[in-house]
Amino acid sequence: MEEISKLPLPEAFLNFLQANGLDTSIYTTSDTTPRYIRLKPGSEDDLQEIEAEINCKLQRVVWLPGFYSLPPHLQIANSRAYKEGKIYGIDAASGAAVLALNISRGDHVLDLCAAPGAKLCMISDLLGDSGSVTGVDIARHRLAACRTMLQKYALGDRCRLFVADGTTFSLIPVTEHSNSRSCESGCQEKEDTFKEWTSRRPWKERKKASKATKHAASAFVAESDRPELIFYGRNSGVLGISKSELYQIVCSCEVLSCGYDKVLVDAECTHDGSIRHIQKFEHWGWDTLHQRVLNAERTDSLTNLQFKLLTNGFKLLRLGGLLVYSTCSLTVSQNEDVVERFLKENASAELQEIEAAKDWPCKSGGILKTLRFGPVTSQTSGLFVAKFTKLAL
Numbered sequence: 001m002e003e004i005s006k007l008p009l010p011e012a013f014l015n016f017l018q019a020n021g022l023d024t025s026i027y028t029t030s031d032t033t034p035r036y037i038r039l040k041p042g043s044e045d046d047l048q049e050i051e052a053e054i055n056c057k058l059q060r061v062v063w064l065p066g067f068y069s070l071p072p073h074l075q076i077a078n079s080r081a082y083k084e085g086k087i088y089g090i091d092a093a094s095g096a097a098v099l100a101l102n103i104s105r106g107d108h109v110l111d112l113c114a115a116p117g118a119k120l121c122m123i124s125d126l127l128g129d130s131g132s133v134t135g136v137d138i139a140r141h142r143l144a145a146c147r148t149m150l151q152k153y154a155l156g157d158r159c160r161l162f163v164a165d166g167t168t169f170s171l172i173p174v175t176e177h178s179n180s181r182s183c184e185s186g187c188q189e190k191e192d193t194f195k196e197w198t199s200r201r202p203w204k205e206r207k208k209a210s211k212a213t214k215h216a217a218s219a220f221v222a223e224s225d226r227p228e229l230i231f232y233g234r235n236s237g238v239l240g241i242s243k244s245e246l247y248q249i250v251c252s253c254e255v256l257s258c259g260y261d262k263v264l265v266d267a268e269c270t271h272d273g274s275i276r277h278i279q280k281f282e283h284w285g286w287d288t289l290h291q292r293v294l295n296a297e298r299t300d301s302l303t304n305l306q307f308k309l310l311t312n313g314f315k316l317l318r319l320g321g322l323l324v325y326s327t328c329s330l331t332v333s334q335n336e337d338v339v340e341r342f343l344k345e346n347a348s349a350e351l352q353e354i355e356a357a358k359d360w361p362c363k364s365g366g367i368l369k370t371l372r373f374g375p376v377t378s379q380t381s382g383l384f385v386a387k388f389t390k391l392a393l
């Protein structure tokens, strides 16, 4: 303790690291972890021009298609390639978590903690012109930033964004199947279909929604409780359907066939695996670290939140679908413990091997088949990744 108290980190954080058996040195040795960017598919021919502009050779990340590393302190925000949406910043470990989902053409993907949206962008560019992606986040301002990002990178065409609590979110993807079924049930709002999204729409939507609450039909989510839809792309499945169709409630047995093919639960956490995030407290003030990160009560409620997000994400997964749970915390309590509790309470959940990981620079987590990335092992930010499938019981 005497030795670590000499380090330039506040005592409360050192205590947190010690209580969780975490190595302090990653925060105090000089940060050599590279930055990573993903090149938007289709921009490969611009590579040399981008390198000339940022005056730096981009190192291809051999184990992660489309990813390049940069020296840690190189700024790209002013580069033309960044402004024109040809590259976006995303840590390689985050890219690996998305790849673990095995996204394939036509998948309907749910990203339950989506903001600010780096993983959502990658999901979207992997889907290309097929399938759909639904992004959910409880923080409206963060999800609005995610919308801006989707628009900047022209990746929102098949995307819809809901401000909602991921522990209770219950909307299934819009597919032709769900459209026809809900029309059979006879919906009173049939005329009131979604027109092309414009930035002025959410405000109007909310005004109308507050007036119409009393007309909500019992078979659908009460209008006042509905997740707020703050963006939808032209091919997201929303355009042309009615509110009743969008907000229909389905029973859990229907979710087995109509649920999402893939679900990402990149849960809220203490972010202690992200050295850059922890370093930001130099500016924010170390005193705020306690309240934002270390507070034991918060950690307790965080692990409950993580468990609930994972449980609800799994509920929305179709039979045979894949779910990835990840956090950027290095603690066992927010990772292995949450996974263990979840497996105990969900007999239809089975941990899956992440096949691609045999070529990844990561190590096994404390539970077989889970993975841990970190600055020392992987030259990335810290990330825990676990992948599940849903079995028929």
Ligand SMILES: C[S@@+](CC[C@H](N)C(=O)[O-])C[C@H]1O[C@@H](n2cnc3c(N)ncnc32)[C@H](O)[C@@H]1O
Pocket: 094, 112, 113, 114, 115, 116, 117, 118, 119, 120, 136, 137, 138, 139, 142, 164, 165, 166, 167, 266, 267, 268, 269, 305
């Ligand atoms: C680790 S961040 C997600 C990062 C994101 N996946 C990305 O790649 O940019 C966790 C997010 O969870 C959101 N969050 C916290 N509680 C939530 C809840 N109950 N439901 C949905 N989102 C929640 C936070 O607002 C935050 O944006």
